[in-house]
Amino acid sequence: MASHTLGADPASEPALRAPARSLWNDAWRRFRRHPLALGGLAVLGLLAVAVLIGPLLLGGDPDAIDFGAKDAGPSLAHPMGTDELGRDQLVRVLVGGRLTLSVASAAVIVSIVVGVLVGALAGYAGGFVDNALMRLVDVFYSLPGLFVVILLVTLLGAGFWTIVIAIAVFSWMNTARLVRASYLSLKEKEYVEAARTIGAGDVRIALRHILPNALTPVIVSATLGIATAILIESALSFLGLGFQPPQATWGGMLNQSQDAVINEGHWWRGFFPGAMIFVTVLAVNYVGDGLRDALDPRRVER
Amino acid sequence: MGSYVIRRSLQAIPLLIGISVVLFLMLQMTPGGPLASSEAGGGRATAERTERLREEFGLDDPLPVQYVNWAGGMVRGDWGTSYNTGRPVIDTIVDRLPTTLLLTGLAFVVALAIALPVGIFAATRQYSTFDYVSSGLSFVGVATPSFWFGLMLLFLFSFELGWLPSSGLEDLREQHLGLAAVWDRVSHLIMPVAVLALIATAQLTRYVRDSMLEVLHQDYVRTARGSGLPERSVVVRHAFRNAAIPMVTIAVLMIPELFLGAVITESIFAIPGMGRLFIESAELRDYPVLLGILTIAALLVVLANLVADVLYGLIDPRISYG
């Protein structure tokens, strides 16, 4: 459309404005512009620290029974109140977070690994393999996710890895599709042709040229996947099917608090564990949103 | 058009077969196979009884045979008998299905009723306070665990204020008449529907807004405005008409999700629906019932996809099905 002619007179060519920058620097700069995403990152950082060393700092014991302080609402001594055994809820919540967060992280990692493998295989191999794998993806998409997760956990027992795998089994498909799509579109791109002409082998092409670009949507998807994993694990625990006491997770605490909240009005028993889930998921979502904007390959920096 | 529907339905069959195989296999995966749990048959399993049950349910046959038997039965309408109650699976399911469908349907309607006007309005008033607030609320809504929301609602409206009942579908203690009966049913449904609809509404609002925004920036909307047409025509006849095409698909695909989400809602509010049945059956290892419910859920997903596809073709004039 433009009718100017670049390169007709190299001497009068305006100097390129910006020096070449790496993709990641660009992305970080853009990410920094989203206050909510930065806030989310800060919250998550705080959370991770609190969950890991908070109980130690507070010197509390999640199982310490103290009938004298039972069923108390939030106070200075017990900022999140106590339960019917007088256990401090704050410490229990922090300790419970460890399990929830580690399950969610593990589940996301597993689902990403599986997704990348399947997607890359399908994208690069093409043909029958691609077709077959995509049919498999379709089948998994059609499976009633929550039901099957419940089923697996009930039948196989509520262990750490069972739950992780159960959640991962329902999250890998999205990654697979994204990775495959990236492979398909990038396979044809010019720089792959260029790489081929200088003799780069197939595997090398796959790893050095295609994968980094394919990873971008995957990173965003993974981040948001953490939020989903947290919600699923909490839901499972809430239904009484996840980790069993004394292993506590936020969902489990919510489950055990039902009676206290509904029939005795001890709202703090349900409010705080749930709020933790809420805040964590919200923070992760903000970060994921910020990442999506920051990593969007369509946004060209001038 | 009709031939397209038939073709797509036929395409769905291999999918259904694939799903059923996967489901069937999953159930076989449990350590010791079905009936390993001593709770089967009412907890009175002895070696003899187990043996008899094994014969009766054909559990000693090779897997493929079992699969074919089961699948064949399903197609013929024989969905097996519950290990637990001995009643036909279909009866058990039919008992509970309408409740869940009611819940799901109501939640869907609520979600649409809120998401459409809010999303469209926010898109037409981009950058306004309304837009920021509604977008913020949607974002927050998606992050809210439904069970937490439900629990807090219960605390507020049931315990604290006493306005709404805390469980079940109707008052089991008294028999209400007339308007009171109506309020009785309605009041039992308000919170469960609200909880179930929460996430769907938030997601749908975001989607409606994004879809409308994208369409509002299209060239043909500019053409319509440039022709001096009133803003309402532009928004409804030009923008929305086009935005609705993908929206319909998303909305229809939400129905199976709502169906699944009902599991949690039914749990909190002690509603006798399919979700509760599923959990109970899972704990009791009642495989026929489990398979039955899973099949229904899978059928629902496949059906929703089909309907979404067909609707898309109906609304988008660029697509014609020879």
Place this chain on the structure above:
Amino acid sequence: MSAPLLEVSELAVGFDTDEGPVQAVNQISFTLAEGEALAIVGESGSGKSVTALSIMGLVPRPPGRIDGGSIRFRGSELLGASERELRRVRGRYVAMIYQDPMTSLNPALTVGRQITEIVRHHLDLSSRQAADRAAELLSLVGIPNATGRLGDHPHQFSGGQRQRILIAMALSCDPAVLIADEPTTALDVTVQAQIIELVKDLRERLGMAIIWITHDLGVVAGMVDKVAVMYSGYAVEQAPVGELFAQPSHPYTVGLLRSLPTFGGERRRLTPIPGAPPDPARGVDACPFAPRCDWVIDRCHEEFPDLTAVAPAHGAACHRRDEVRDAPAVVDAAR
């Protein structure tokens, strides 16, 4: 002659971008009389499209802002008028056709509907009358089997046909001004010629005034009465069309003329204009064309050249305008 049909004075339009405010249009002024045809010529980024959109009030705000000036249509001020008032003018007295016919029509509505809704809204026709008018318009723009095709959707037409439909829509209420924003840029060369012929023909028949926006100076010769050349948001030369071709008075115009291929006449090398258009985000305290100019002197980097007359009705924004004007002719004016 009474007051001009359209009068644009000192129009300035800016945009707020991520990198800061950008001035897209800087103090453009021109007039358009009844039935007169004006061409606005410039590269992409010169501000020509924004000028056209501003007349219609279609510049999205935010991020756009009107920084100053006035646009008067038949004496009424359009800038700052309410949406309701603008809607009365748009489509009815001032109509526009756009660059990309593939995306400018609503894919979900029939072509007939898109035309009838305009005439029904502005002219209050009954559905019967509107349908007749729509068929009439489609024939007018050269769509065969007009009545039969009213029920078709845009995707059933080719690019050239879609542009004709857009023209039909624009002319549906017999507007006084037709603004054509690069209507042929997205079309094949042969189709381009057809559309240009169509517009010329329609102008003869219907007598509306035209603002024809293009980057291709070659198109305007047989089409318009006068030309405004834009560069980097400024009007750098304005003249009647014959004058412009015969005695261009701005180096940029000269450059444009030199880069036109011509048929017949002596063979000469096509000379592109070196360099690239400036980044509108950069403010200028000097002539914006200086970096690419063959005629540049020191003064060009220090002082901004205003648009000044070199001849009656002919203005150029160059410090050396008279010298440029007197240089030997570049192109045979009769093209």
